[in-house]
Amino acid sequence: MIASRFPLTLRSWLPSGRTLVIAVPFAFLLIFFMVPFAVVLKISFADVRMGIPPVTPIAELQDGVLRITMDLGHYAKLVRDQLYLGTYAFSIEIAALTTLICLLIGYPACYLIARAPPSRRNLLLMAVLLPFWTSYLIRVYAWIGLLKNDGLINSFLLGARILTEPVRLYHSNWGLLIGMVYNYLPYLMLPLYAHLVKLDTTLL
DSSP states (O other), X not given: OHHHHHXXXXXXXXXXXXXHHHHHHHHHHIIXXXXXXXXXXXXXXXXXXXXXXXXXXXXXEETTEEEEOOOOHHHHHHXXXXXXXXXXHHHHHHHHHHHHXXXXXXXXXXXXXXXXXXXXXXXXXXXXXXXXGSOHHHXXXXXXXXXSTTSHHHHHHHHTTSOSSOOOOTTSHHHHHHHHHHHHHHHHHHHHHHHHTTOOGGGO
């Protein structure tokens, strides 16, 4: 009787197939994201010292008593130092402009793709994703060739007599914004297209 019930008990302890499938990405995130994040968080409350490790411990057991020492000076410096505040404000500004430009470009494009004949939708989506099949490094060098003072964009504008002198795009905020929009536009378009293609046209 006991021997016949043992396989059933063992089977109930084993995880199901669905649990295993979900557990793999969770374990990956735990090991490669949460653990390094916890280490960095711990370092942010520690102080610098000469030794191994190069930071002071935030918790020590001394004479049977757990002593916790947390240094908040790094966080206070983030609030007081204008360099950090300016950098943070600039990052938010670039992120907001990138999002706005991606919406202005991506929403009409996604709407047109979603309203295109079904036979052409996959081809249009492939045109959006096709540049990302190329190496990221090659795409960066391609943009350098486009944005430099003697690059393709300035050469065209000067040749067409639209400009009398090259506009500075490379190593500028405009170049940064162009690169951000180029990189993040497909990440906005794909989920947006997935919603627009299911939109009931009779509701319009």
